[in-house]
Amino acid sequence: MLRWATLLDLLHGAGTTLLISLLAIALGVPLGLGISLARARRVPVLGTLCAVYSSFVRASPVVLFVMFVFFGLPALGLSLSPYAAAVAALALNTAAFNAEIWRAAILDVPRGQLDAARAMGMTGGVTFRRIVFPQIWRMSLPALVSEMTLLIKASPAIAVIGVVDLTRKARQVAAVTYAPLPPFFAAMVLYAVTLMLLVVAARGLERRVRARYAL
Amino acid sequence: MSFRWDVIWRELPQFGLGLANSAWLSTVAMTLSLLLGPWLALPLVSRRPVVRRASRAVVDVARCVPFLLLAYFVYFALPALGVRLDKWTASLVTLTVYNTAYIAEIVRGAWAQLPAGQTEAARAVGFTGFRLVRRIVLPQIALAAGPVFGNQLIQLIKDSAFLSIITVPELTYAANAVQSFYFVPFESFAVATLLYWALCAGVEQVVRWSEGRAQRIRYGA
Amino acid sequence: MLIRAIAMAVAVVVVAGTASAGSLEDIKKRGYMIVATEDDYPPFEFVVDGKPLGYDHALLALLRKVASFEIRQEILPWQGILPGVASGKYDVALSAAVITDERAKSLDFTQPIAESTMAYVKRKGDASIASLKDLNGKTLGVQQGGASFQVLPELEAELKKTGGKLGSVMQYGAFSEAYQDLVNRRVDAVIHNIVSLSTLISEKPDVFELGQRVGRKSYAAWAVQKNSPSLLTFLNEFLAQQRSNGSARELQARWLKITFDDLPKQPMLPGDRPMK
Numbered sequence: 001m002l003r004w005a006t007l008l009d010l011l012h013g014a015g016t017t018l019l020i021s022l023l024a025i026a027l028g029v030p031l032g033l034g035i036s037l038a039r040a041r042r043v044p045v046l047g048t049l050c051a052v053y054s055s056f057v058r059a060s061p062v063v064l065f066v067m068f069v070f071f072g073l074p075a076l077g078l079s080l081s082p083y084a085a086a087v088a089a090l091a092l093n094t095a096a097f098n099a100e101i102w103r104a105a106i107l108d109v110p111r112g113q114l115d116a117a118r119a120m121g122m123t124g125g126v127t128f129r130r131i132v133f134p135q136i137w138r139m140s141l142p143a144l145v146s147e148m149t150l151l152i153k154a155s156p157a158i159a160v161i162g163v164v165d166l167t168r169k170a171r172q173v174a175a176v177t178y179a180p181l182p183p184f185f186a187a188m189v190l191y192a193v194t195l196m197l198l199v200v201a202a203r204g205l206e207r208r209v210r211a212r213y214a215l
Numbered sequence: 216m217s218f219r220w221d222v223i224w225r226e227l228p229q230f231g232l233g234l235a236n237s238a239w240l241s242t243v244a245m246t247l248s249l250l251l252g253p254w255l256a257l258p259l260v261s262r263r264p265v266v267r268r269a270s271r272a273v274v275d276v277a278r279c280v281p282f283l284l285l286a287y288f289v290y291f292a293l294p295a296l297g298v299r300l301d302k303w304t305a306s307l308v309t310l311t312v313y314n315t316a317y318i319a320e321i322v323r324g325a326w327a328q329l330p331a332g333q334t335e336a337a338r339a340v341g342f343t344g345f346r347l348v349r350r351i352v353l354p355q356i357a358l359a360a361g362p363v364f365g366n367q368l369i370q371l372i373k374d375s376a377f378l379s380i381i382t383v384p385e386l387t388y389a390a391n392a393v394q395s396f397y398f399v400p401f402e403s404f405a406v407a408t409l410l411y412w413a414l415c416a417g418v419e420q421v422v423r424w425s426e427g428r429a430q431r432i433r434y435g436a
Numbered sequence: 437m438l439i440r441a442i443a444m445a446v447a448v449v450v451v452a453g454t455a456s457a458g459s460l461e462d463i464k465k466r467g468y469m470i471v472a473t474e475d476d477y478p479p480f481e482f483v484v485d486g487k488p489l490g491y492d493h494a495l496l497a498l499l500r501k502v503a504s505f506e507i508r509q510e511i512l513p514w515q516g517i518l519p520g521v522a523s524g525k526y527d528v529a530l531s532a533a534v535i536t537d538e539r540a541k542s543l544d545f546t547q548p549i550a551e552s553t554m555a556y557v558k559r560k561g562d563a564s565i566a567s568l569k570d571l572n573g574k575t576l577g578v579q580q581g582g583a584s585f586q587v588l589p590e591l592e593a594e595l596k597k598t599g600g601k602l603g604s605v606m607q608y609g610a611f612s613e614a615y616q617d618l619v620n621r622r623v624d625a626v627i628h629n630i631v632s633l634s635t636l637i638s639e640k641p642d643v644f645e646l647g648q649r650v651g652r653k654s655y656a657a658w659a660v661q662k663n664s665p666s667l668l669t670f671l672n673e674f675l676a677q678q679r680s681n682g683s684a685r686e687l688q689a690r691w692l693k694i695t696f697d698d699l700p701k702q703p704m705l706p707g708d709r710p711m712k
């Protein structure tokens with residue numbers, strides 16, 4: 001049904017999907033933290049901008065956002081290659097959702113702890129590094145991993161700006177062979193298997209975090 | 216850096232039609248999957264471990280299929296198996312099949328939150344299967360899980376944007392058609408983003424309103 | 437401190453190629469030119485196993501030999517190419533873009549590289565479409581943002597003459613999907629330029645059949661941003677040279693399977709009208 005060469009071709013596309021997704025995650029998680037901090041600390045202009053940005057991005061379809069970043073931003077002078085735009089768009093998108101996850105965790109840190117830290121003379125930075133962050137990253141981990149799964153699930157959007165990911169590879173195979181069933185089915189299986197592994201890992205993580213830190 | 220908003224203004228009907236199509240496709244699919252989802256939730260809470268585990272696997276895998284791939288599969292690959300759907304039917308089928316797994320999971324999750332005693336009592340009195348779901352479980356979780364269903368609808372609206380690739384004239388398709396004809400990518404996609412945001416804000420507003428009603432029904436305020 | 441870290445992260449993401457097109461001098465100063473090609477436009481440009489091939493790509497290889505600067509190639513879907521050139525993101529659309537009145541408003545074109553009159557393709561053996569007038573009421577497939585879409589008003593006018601009207605139109609992102617839907621009977625005919633359709637039919641003669649010409653005679657050329665005279669001259673000189681030394685003819689024979697020996701020396705609007 002599917003030649004080995006084609007399967008390898010699809011796997012090549014899967015590699016691109018994973019690479020771009022990982023880069024986007026690596027950028028999006030800390031960016032989300034930054035956005036949530038800007039809002040939590042009530043930084044004057046930046047905080048409101050972040051809130052507005054977050055609201056718009058979370059209501060945007062990923063495919064539209066990807067097209068906006070790639071096709072639309074050059075009008076503002078910001079021109080990216082398809083691959084750079086894919087990473088940027090996915091990162092910016094996931095950052096908005098991650099910001100909400102971080103925000104929930106930040107709000108869960110007992111106020112008393114922050115007051116005590118200040119009373120002991122710790123600066124904001126030290127308080128964050130030694131008191132707040134160790135707690136919030138553990139609290140956020142399951143939700144962040146869940147969001148990573150959603151990012152990979154939404155990553156086919158990058159195929160529409162020409163990135164040769166798994167989806168575009170499947171399309172190319174179908175276009176050449178006029179037999180769309182094998183490549184699309186194989187691609188579906190590859191995505192599903194990858195995501196299932198992530199979901200299982202996320203569930204395992206959640207159990208362990210709960211058990212160890214009694215959250 | 217001059218923007219051509221006049222073009223957008225001229226093509227506003229196309230955007231409006233796209234928005235309407237996005238809205239009705241998502242709503243109809245949501246309604247259909249709300250009818251089908253609870254049926255799928257039943258095996259998820261079955262007392263027989265085999266049924267429970269098998270259905271768990273099905274729902275988990277179903278939630279791991281990217282929407283665009285499913286749309287491609289339904290629209291381009293199924294004809295090879297003799298199932299040739301027009302783009303509207305294919306869209307509704309894809310959206311509904313995709314969403315039903317999520318609804319089943321939401322129903323199961325909300326059901327698990329209900330006091331276990333209720334389900335046991337209902338079963339003891341003779342409610343089983345779908346009657347149990349319809350008369351006992353659904354009325355309660357419908358009130359409680361409003362926001363969760365609302366979020367799912369927003370997610371569905373966003374996923375429906377992928378349908379533009381199978382030439383369904385919804386909002387993203389309209390934005391792409393306008394931008395590639397007039398060379399106005401920034402203006403076109405910015406307006407589409409705004410319209411999606413408005414649509415989602417509308418859904419959130421409806422959820423908030425229904426939550427208010429749910430409170431009044433529950434506590435008779 | 438965190439804000440600074442975020443600012444740096446954003447800057448890193450932003451750094452890739454904030455180019456704005458300009459004249460030849462800008463390109464020479466910059467050291468590189470950015471050209472955009474499509475990934476699904478046989479026989480002009482297409483990708484096989486990751487390698488770009490086709491008539492335009494072969495010309496690009498020759499262009500690289502005479503250019504004193506680097507030429508970077510971006511391969512992307514059609515809907516991004518012309519808007520990208522119009523906004524200055526790319527210097528040249530090194531793609532066989534059909535010259536149309538609408539496009540001439542926002543872009544300048546080189547001399548034609550091929551004739552690209554529009555035609556339609558139908559399923560082989562589809563007797564319901566024997567000639568152009570039989571397209572009356574039929575479902576048509578075109579490309580979103582393509583010249584195939586822009587030729588529709590002419591088709592409509594043509595159909596009106598025989599008492600017919602335009603059927604429903606499906607706009608596809610790429611032609612490969614349009615062809616698949618033609619096979620699946622979701623569309624009755626797909627409109628594209630005659631060279632690309634001939635290539636399709638030569639690959640699948642038992643599936644597709646060429647129909648008649650649609651609209652006026654039109655030409656394909658490379659596109660640049662408006663008001664880039666030095667860049668245009670550079671490209672035109674290159675193309676004229678390929679014509680005079682026979683390379684153009686040889687490449688046409690190899691890739692397009694048809695040679696155009698009498699192309700105009702200036703870009704022309706459909707119907708052999710000079711540019712305004």
